[in-house]
Amino acid sequence: MYKPTATGTWRGRVDAHDGEEGKRWHQGIKLLNLTEETEPAITSQSIALLGFCCDEGVRRNQGREGAVEGPAALRQAMGSFAWHLEDAVDLFDAGDVYCTNQNLEEAQKQLGKKVNTLLSNTYKTIVLGGGHETAYGHFLGIKQALPEGQQLGIINFDAHFDLRSYEKQSSSGTPFLQIADELIADGKDFNYLCLGIQQSGNTQKLFNTAESYGANYVFAPAMQVYNYEQLREKLQQFTELVDVLYVSIDMDVFAAAYAPGVSAPAALGIHPEIVLILLQEIIASGKLLSLDVVELNPQLDIDNRTAKLGASLLYHVVQQWSQV
Numbered sequence: 352m353y354k355p356t357a358t359g360t361w362r363g364r365v366d367a368h369d370g371e372e373g374k375r376w377h378q379g380i381k382l383l384n385l386t387e388e389t390e391p392a393i394t395s396q397s398i399a400l401l402g403f404c405c406d407e408g409v410r411r412n413q414g415r416e417g418a419v420e421g422p423a424a425l426r427q428a429m430g431s432f433a434w435h436l437e438d439a440v441d442l443f444d445a446g447d448v449y450c451t452n453q454n455l456e457e458a459q460k461q462l463g464k465k466v467n468t469l470l471s472n473t474y475k476t477i478v479l480g481g482g483h484e485t486a487y488g489h490f491l492g493i494k495q496a497l498p499e500g501q502q503l504g505i506i507n508f509d510a511h512f513d514l515r516s517y518e519k520q521s522s523s524g525t526p527f528l529q530i531a532d533e534l535i536a537d538g539k540d541f542n543y544l545c546l547g548i549q550q551s552g553n554t555q556k557l558f559n560t561a562e563s564y565g566a567n568y569v570f571a572p573a574m575q576v577y578n579y580e581q582l583r584e585k586l587q588q589f590t591e592l593v594d595v596l597y598v599s600i601d602m603d604v605f606a607a608a609y610a611p612g613v614s615a616p617a618a619l620g621i622h623p624e625i626v627l628i629l630l631q632e633i634i635a636s637g638k639l640l641s642l643d644v645v646e647l648n649p650q651l652d653i654d655n656r657t658a659k660l661g662a663s664l665l666y667h668v669v670q671q672w673s674q675v
């Protein structure tokens with residue numbers, strides 16, 4: 352099911368006496384209704400947010416449910432951001448896709464359709480998850496929109512590979528194996544770079560699957576600012592091999608102190624700063640096609656800390672991406 356965002360959803364602080372200079376995101380964002388046939392004029396630098404209200408994949412993966420509320424919490428955390436986008440930039444909220452009756456496969460198909468609509472209309476697309484099952488639906492849209500012959504690279508900031516078998520059922524633990532098999536069946540390469548892997552959070556079976564699919568990865572302890580030059584080199588080598596990038600940010604990659612609001616918190620997860628500077632590199636490459644933030648579970652959050660972190664990363668992504 353798809354629903355456009357209702358007027359009045361975006362709220363935040365109002366600096367009534369400051370006029371245009373006091374503008375914030377809730378006052379600048381435009382609503383985009385993807386059920387309408389006519390699409391609003393697209394400026395060259397349009398960015399669109401699309402929610403995926405779903406944690407059916409988390410449920411199936413024996414996780415702690417609540418990520419269905421992720422898109423609403425991210426919007427709330429973004430509402431009061433100061434508006435510093437240039438006049439030529441339009442920021443849209445394109446509404447939400449919902450999973451109904453535990454029909455994850457149908458919801459992922461619908462997400463794919465909406466992502467394809469946005470990408471085909473040259474919107475820079477940001478999906479607000481949802482459990483990590485968001486990634487497979489997101490990919491379906493990328494796949495449809497990707498011009499023939501273009502090589503896709505996938506960068507996943509995550510404590511987990513999410514390469515579990517989907518033979519019995521798909522879930523939040525399976526999206527990248529689903530993507531891998533689909534790309535390979537289409538005669539394409541599976542270019543997968545996973546950043547922030549926890550050895551303790553992935554069984555030998557998952558490491559073996561990563562190995563057999565040629566996945567690249569960096570362990571969480573190496574994701575440090577002092578290691579930046581090596582990380583940048585690895586990122587550049589990966590980026591050079593592909594034409595476009597899909598970036599997924601699983602909030603459980605961060606240390607639980609920064610991101611308590613996730614199904615599977617990582618006590619020894621990574622610091623946000625290294626993700627922020629690697630995102631800057633990724634955007635500067637000019638190859639970023641689409642991005643998502645997933646696994647935010649507002650029910651488990653403390654003082655909206657995880658929502659604020661996800662939202663703040665998006666603030667910087669939007670700010671920089673709108674200028675590329």
Ligand SMILES: N=CN[C@@H](CCC(=O)O)C(=O)O
Nearest residue numbers: 412414483511513523524615
């Ligand atoms: N989305 C993926 N989640 C992890 C969950 C791990 C856990 O609950 O400990 C996974 O399947 O590997």
Ligand SMILES: [Mn+2]
Nearest residue numbers: 483509513601
């Ligand atoms: Mn994940």
Ligand SMILES: [Mn+2]
Nearest residue numbers: 510511601603
């Ligand atoms: Mn994870």
